Structure formats: structure tokens, C-alpha cells
Amino acid sequence: MTLLKVDNISKSFNTLQVLQNVTLDVQPGERHVIIGPNGAGKTTLFNCITGQLPLNSGAVFLEDVEISKLPPNKLVHLGMARTFQKNNLFGDLTVKENLHLALTALKPYRYQLFKPLSNYSDLKKETEELIEQWQISDRQNVKVDNLSYGEQRLLEVLLALASKPKILLLDEPTSGMSPAETAQTSEMIQKLPRSVALLVIEHDMDVVFAIADRITVIHHGEVILSGTPEEVRNDDTVRQIYFGGGAKAHA
Numbered sequence: 487m488t489l490l491k492v493d494n495i496s497k498s499f500n501t502l503q504v505l506q507n508v509t510l511d512v513q514p515g516e517r518h519v520i521i522g523p524n525g526a527g528k529t530t531l532f533n534c535i536t537g538q539l540p541l542n543s544g545a546v547f548l549e550d551v552e553i554s555k556l557p558p559n560k561l562v563h564l565g566m567a568r569t570f571q572k573n574n575l576f577g578d579l580t581v582k583e584n585l586h587l588a589l590t591a592l593k594p595y596r597y598q599l600f601k602p603l604s605n606y607s608d609l610k611k612e613t614e615e616l617i618e619q620w621q622i623s624d625r626q627n628v629k630v631d632n633l634s635y636g637e638q639r640l641l642e643v644l645l646a647l648a649s650k651p652k653i654l655l656l657d658e659p660t661s662g663m664s665p666a667e668t669a670q671t672s673e674m675i676q677k678l679p680r681s682v683a684l685l686v687i688e689h690d691m692d693v694v695f696a697i698a699d700r701i702t703v704i705h706h707g708e709v710i711l712s713g714t715p716e717e718v719r720n721d722d723t724v725r726q727i728y729f730g731g732g733a734k735a736h737a
């Protein structure tokens with residue numbers, strides 16, 4: 487069964503038509519990367535998929551359930567998580583505390599404010615499991631403000647994974663990173679379990695081709711091609727947009 491289906495969606499801001507009849511799908515476990523020049527509409531597409539923005543027309547389905555009109559918090563419980571271009575972390579808290587809070591937000595008892603979080607042994611265990619799984623025990627007690635930018639972005643991905651999503655949307659996971667951090671992030675993305683499908687907006691073509699099973703190219707709010715990395719690499723229009731003129735490709 488198709489995991490995510492974006493069916494013919496359009497979005498405009500007043501007179502500015504940003505997305506036009508965009509259709510795409512993500513299969514379970516797939517790594518699907520979206521590329522397109524600046525202003526092509528990629529982040530708007532994410533915001534439409536995750537309920538941050540209302541659609542003008544079309545619909546979005548997660549496992550055949552229409553989610554177009556659901557608020558973002560409902561989508562987490564249906565198995566969709568996302569990260570943003572900007573960090574969404576609590577800088578004054580440690581890595582461990584941030585993970586703990588992300589897990590708490592998923593629990594039905596999150597509003598029982600007068601009981602210390604440390605009393606919930608299941609939360610504690612899940613936090614420790616995540617720390618072990620991602621081998622970050624040496625950083626667990628570091629305040630987020632004292633992490634490098636790259637480490638903060640990676641932590642955001644871990645927080646998004648805490649909800650055990652079926653699909654994770656990553657918006658430019660390597661933006662603003664050093665080459666070393668970019669390589670580390672690319673490796674981490676490649677190591678993510680196939681139990682989670684990825685829909686990724688990415689501008690670094692090395693990362694795109696390292697992680698993608700399929701690439702969708704958006705230009706002026708329209709899908710101009712959706713295909714394998716090889717098909718995209720060899721497509722004349724895409725080559726003109728990205729690979730012509732010797733400029734570094736930018737999504």
C-alpha cells in the first residue's frame with residue numbers, strides 16, 4: 487500500500503501560485519528526495535502535507551486516510567513526523583532532557599504537570615534506549631546550546647524519530663552545515679531503519695544522490711520529473727536547471 491499520496495494539490499498565497507497540481511507518492515521505507523531551485527515551492531509543499539497550510543485544491547492521504555484537513559499534532563499520532571529548516575530545540579536543556587520531553591509529548595499523560603517526569607519509568611527507559619541506539623551517551627548531559635550546529639540538527643532528527651514515525655519529512659537536513667557535518671548527517675540518514683520512509687528536501691547533490699531511491703524535481707511549483715537518481719541525472723531539462731553552466735546544483 488502506498489504510504490503517502492499527494493494528489494493533485496495546488497496552493498497559492500493571494501495572487502502568487504506556489505504549487506500547481508503537484509502529485510507524488512512515497513512507498514513504505516522509501517527514500518524520496520525533493521529537489522528544485524530556490525523558491526520552487528518545496529517548503530510550501532511540506533507545509534501543505536503536514537497540515538501547517540491549508541490547500542487550495544487536491545488532497546493528501548496517509549495510508550489511504552485523508553489527512554488534508556488534520557492539524558499537525560494529529561499527524562504525529564498517525565505516523566508522520568517532520569523537522570524544520572530551523573532548530574526546534576530547548577537550548578537550556580540537555581540532550582537527554584530534550585529527548586525526554588519529546589517522548590513525553592507523545593504520551594497521553596503529558597498534562598500531569600505535578601508529577602516529576604523522572605517518575606515515569608517507561609519514559610526513562612525509552613530515553614535511555616534512544617541514547618544507546620544513536621550512541622550519544624557521551625553527549626547526553628550537554629546543554630543543547632553547547633552543541634555544534636550540526637549536532638543540533640542531528641538531535642532534531644532523533645527527536646522526530648522518537649514518535650516512531652512511518653514517514654519522516656526532513657527539510658534541508660544539511661543546510662548551514664560544514665562539509666564534515668554534512669557527511670556525518672548523510673551517513674546518519676543512510677543508517678536510518680527502513681521501517682521509516684523518508685521524504686527529504688535537500689540541496690546538496692552529493693547527499694541527494696547518496697540517499698535517494700527516487701527524486702522528484704519541482705520547478706515553479708510544478709513537478710517536472712519524478713524518477714530514479716539515474717533518470718534525473720540524465721534528464722535534459724534537469725541538467726539544464728541544475729547541471730548546466732558549471733554552477734553547484736542547489737535545491
Ligand SMILES: Nc1ncnc2c1ncn2[C@@H]1O[C@H](COP(=O)(O)OP(=O)(O)OP(=O)(O)O)[C@@H](O)[C@H]1O
Pocket residue numbers: 499502504522523524525526527528529530531737
Ligand atoms: N506564507 C507565505 N506567504 C506568502 N508567500 C509565501 C509564503 N511562504 C512561501 N511563500 C512564497 O512561495 C514561494 C515558494 O517558497 P518556498 O519556501 O516553498 O520555496 P522553496 O522551494 O522551499 O525555497 P528554498 O529552497 O529557498 O527554501 C516563494 O516565492 C515564497 O516567497
